[in-house]
Every structure is written in structure tokens, then in C-alpha cells.
Amino acid sequence: MAEKNIVEMHNIVKRFGAVVALKGVDFYVRENEIVGLVGDNGAGKSTLVKILFGIYAPDEGEIIIKGKRFKRLTPKKAYELGIVLIHQERTLCENHPIWRNVFMGRELTNRYGFLKIKKMKELAYKSLAALELTKMPVDTPVKYLSGGYKQGVQISRALTFEADLVILDEPTIALSLAEVQKVLEYVRELKRKGKSAIFISHNIYHVYPVVDRFVILNRGEVVAEFYKKDLTPEDLSEIMISIARTGKVPKEYEELNLYKKASP
């Protein structure tokens, strides 16, 4: 497979005081690939994507995005490189209408900076319609929307911006069952549009239906990597439990594990 990596992270180390949150993590995402980043609480999932999005600076290691090398990023830089972070409700302005939230930070303006409001409303409507989110007019303030609808608005922001990589940090937490299904549908839409995504979740049953590849983190290290096609959700669940207990992948799955440690 000659697929290109849109993002590569090499030997990322991050310390918080005496605590080593990431102990030399290698991680990559291919073009048009949905990666499920799973692991227990404190495994370092959020820390890893926060480094990728430029919220934290790594202590060691390097990041390669679309062939360019970086020691560290800033959210602004990451955004310019086509990376969008979707956080549980936290990247929306609640008092502002849907269309403004969709275009937040990348407003369409004339050359003097005046907003092209009509155009933005039209485009916001189109991108929301692609996600079947037409229940509410685009000038509804976001505070009136349910959690799942809000995730839809954030996804539509990523689609409108032509983001290449969408990071979904626990997007299904605190959502009702029906809404989880909708969010998964939005992720499928990303895949259809040729985007890549990193999907972080505790719940492997939320991640399983939409991802291509799993990366399992444990205590700041990558311990395993599997293609979804090789595993059933039950297999994955067994592996996760084994890792949580012993820190190791069960022997019978070891040959499917794509991740090989450099030294024994």
C-alpha cells in the first residue's frame, strides 16, 4: 500500500513535572483513514492529540504534517495546516448563531474585512443539509441545540473549511443513544468526503463501526495497533481488558498486532 501519511508523530515525549505522560510515542494517520485512538483514562490519548493540535508543546520528538517537520505547533498553525479539533461542546460560541459558528475563525469577508453574511448563511445551510441538520434555521443560537446537533455543527465547520484531518476528542460522551448514531454518521460523511480523522473514545462500541485502524495507548505508550478488519468488537474488548490488567496484548492476537517494538 502506497498510501501517504497525512500526519506522523515520532518519538513524542511529554512530561508534566515528574509525571511522564507520553513515553516516546510513534503515531501516524494516512490519507482518508479514520483512526480510533483508544485506551484507559490517563493513557495519554488527549495529551497526544493536544500536542498534535498545538495546545501542548512536546518535550521531545517531532511532528510531520504533509511533509513539513515541526518541533511544536500552535492551534493557529494546526488550523492553517487543515487540522480541526472537535471537543465536547467546547469549541462553539453558545450565544451565536449556527452560521457564525460554522465559519468561526475563517469568515468570508471582502478585502476590507466586512462579512459576507448572506453567502456564509447559504454555505452553512448547504453543509448542514449534507448532514441532514436542517431542523433549525442557521440563525438559531447554538445554545438552543442538543449535544448531538452541536457536534454536527462542529463537523460541518470541519467540512466547510476543507479540513484534511479532524480530531474528535470524546465526541460521544454524554450523548443519548440516538445522538451517538448521528455522530457516527457524521464521521462516515468525513470518510466519504476523503478526509482523515482521529476518533478518541473510551467506548470501543462507539469507535468500532466507523474506524479503519485502532491504536491502543497504555500509560503513555503505544502497545498495540490493529486493522479493524482483523478483529471483532469482542476481540478488541478482550484485548483492552488484557492490556488494562497486564499491560500486554494476549498471545493469540499478537501476530495481528501491527505495532512492533524496536527493541525487545
Added chain:
Amino acid sequence: MADIYKMHGIKKIFYEFKLQFVITIIFLMIWLAFYLLNPPAFSNTFTYTSIMGVAPFTIIPAISLTLIIIAGEIDLSFASVMALGPLVMALTWQAFGEPTPLGILLGLLAGLGAGLLNGILITKLGIPSLIATIGTLFLWRGVVLVVTEGFSIPLGEFRNTLIYNVFVGRVYGVPVQFFWAIVLAIIFWIILNRHKFGAYIYYIGDNRTAARMVGINVDRVLIIAYAIHGMVAAFAGILDSLEMATFWPALGDIYMLKSIASVVIGGTPVTGGIGTIYGTFLGGMILEFIEMGVLASGVSGFWIRLVHGVVIIIALAAQGVIRKGELARIRIMRLLTT
């Protein structure tokens, strides 16, 4: 409990601009009350031109302060910057012996610089805006007092010059400074609602983390907002000193709380994220109407503060009731959109 964002026409406008309606109604009620108390005074155009003559000194700094408060910050130092600007102007005019536009320009630049300093202290050094601007409030007032040694600077000799009439002249009896207030209100409304910069101000006040995450340069936006506010405050101070034909070192002190009150009465909460220029403008007009009305109705001037207090509390209570009602609707709407 129908979905208001599917409504059309008057009904939708009413729901969307509830706060503006409330402030307008309070304004009209106060007007009516004073009219009934003293019909001759409030049918006399002189009363209105007097209000138009003094209201801009409260309203103009309040207009730019609205930006700061929407962004979730505060500024107190503008009260001293309102003296710093005209001091620089008065000194320049004295030095040249004539009312040169350069004096106005230097005065505005002094305000701009004071605003920049606020912005840098708050964003680059991370000092909370309340504390930082208490510091600069004292600093600039101190500079003014040290330079003037507490004495006023008379500007009467420059009266009836062109530059005077451009800023504080009279057009058919209407004070020109009131037109300046209206023009600035329109400009700031356009910036807030139709320009990228205004959108960023709203986003920073609503959700600063989100603003950073989408790549908005929060520090730069805040520094620019403070710089604009400093310049506008200096402008208001210049108008005031020209209107009074004197620069006096305490200029601006009385406007600090009045301008902040105008913003808050106008429906811009100190928590930021929302707010309107229209509200601020009417908020300032309400305070000035009360001042003029109390004096015109013949009771002691000591009543002014009391009535101000009552009206501020009523306005805030009305806003509180509206926001509570909104919370109930938010809950219902969230269920409807799942």
C-alpha cells in the same frame, strides 16, 4: 413555546431583540414620567438640547467600552485617559498659541498609547483587566495632576474658531457633539455586527478557548480593542474640555461609573459574549434624562443618584427575568433538537 427561529416578521424581531425592547420601554417610561411631572420643561426644546450637549461625554466612552465588556474584560482607566487626551491637546494649543488640529491628533494618540499599554499589561503580562486598569487609572490621573499641578487650563480664547465648531458647535441649536456620538455609535455598530473584528470580539467574550482553537489571535484583538477604546475616551475628553472651554484636571472622574452603568443598563452583561451598541446608547440617554429631569422637576439634585440607582436596579432585574425565561426555553429547545 414555539420555535422562535422559525417565526417571521414582528414576532421574531420582538423575540430576538427583547433586551432592546425592554431598554426602549424603560427609556420611554422615564421620559413620560418626567413629562407628567413637569410638562413645560419637557416640552421645551432647550431641555433636549441641554441633554444632547452633555450626554455625549457619558455615551461616547461607553460605546467603545461596550466592545471591551463584550470581550469579557473591563476598563476603568478611561476616566483618566479622558483627562490625558485633552491635556496633551491643551498644552499643544498653548505652545502654538492657536487651536491647531495637531493638538487634537496628539491628544488622540496619547489616548491610543494609554489604551495600548492597558492591552499589553492585560494580554502579554496576564494581569486581570480590573487590576491593570486600576493601576493605569491612578497612573494617568497622577500624570495629569503632576503636569498641571492641579490647575485648570483655560481654552476660552480659542472659542468660535472653526475647529471648535467642528467638535462642539451648534447646528440649528443642536450640539455638534451629539452628532459625533451618533456617528460613533453607527461606526461601532457596523464594526461589531458586520466586520470580522467585531465577530472576534464577540467570540472572545463568549468562549475564549474556542476562539484560540480556531486560530483567532486573542491577544492582538484585545490590544486593538483597548487601543481604540483609549483613543475614543481621549476624544470624549477633548469634546468635554472644548464644551466647557476649560481643561480641568479632574475631567473624566464623574463619567467612569456613569459610562459603565450605561453599558450594563443597555443589556451588556459584565460576563461578556453578548451586548449591543443600541442598548449602551439608550442606557446613557436614560442616565442623562434622569439628571436633567430631576433638576427640571425642581427637587433637590441629591435625588439624582438615588433615581439612578433605582433605575439601574430595575433595568438589571428586568434583564434577569428575561434571561431566566430564556434558560427554560433553552432546556425545551435542546430536547426538541435531539
